[in-house]
Amino acid sequence: MLKILDLMRARYSVRSFADRAVSRDTLLAVLEAARLAPTACNNQPWRMLVVQEPATRAALATCYPQAWLATAPVILVCCTEPAKAWCRRDGKNHAEIDVTIAVDHLTLAATEAGLGSCWICAFDAAKARQVLQIPAELEPVALIPLGYPAAEAAPNSRHSQRKPMDELVQWERF
Ligand SMILES: Cc1cc2nc3c(=O)[nH]c(=O)nc-3n(C[C@H](O)[C@H](O)[C@H](O)COP(=O)(O)O)c2cc1C
Secondary structure, three states: OOOHHHHHHHOOEOOOEOOOOOOHHHHHHHHHHHHOOOOHHHOOOEEEEEEOOHHHHHHHHOOOOOHHHHHOOEEEEEEEOHHHOOEOOOOOEOHHHHHHHHHHHHHHHHHHOOOEEOOEOOOOHHHHHHHHOOOOOOEEEEEEEEEOEOOOOOOOHHHHOOOOHHHHOOOOOO
């Protein structure tokens, strides 16, 4: 089993998937990692739709301009439920923070299971709402394709372009 930092280093955005099914047990294990994520005030204001049927995946792929999305055997539609989220006194709604933590847990668990994943936020949310009949109280914020990486899958150049620590972290004061 990989240690957590090794797991984080091993994860990269996979945009090419093998023609290999993901078992229900593996999917459930990965979804469990999301379920265990912390949320503000423990409100858990998110929902995930698991899309596996080929026709639905194809319809969903029309909401994103890159054809590779349809090659993933599973696409998770990650939604917030803003009305159930904790709000700070100044009104800031924390639903997106909460679902982001859940998705991050999930992508790391997916990596451990040998699955590739990729965040997709540049999709047509209104069209996805229509295609999947997403209820009004939910807001689709990310698509996460999941599947075993294709043999040719590899990290792109952005993966190794992280800012140096001293550009990201200040000690004691700005
Ligand atoms: C919030 C968010 C939105 C993203 N949206 C997209 C997207 O719409 N399409 C895409 O191909 N990659 C998307 N990505 C993936 C990033 O481009 C990728 O994580 C980044 O370039 C670093 O590469 P790595 O994930 O391989 O380390 C997104 C990532 C995040 C965190």
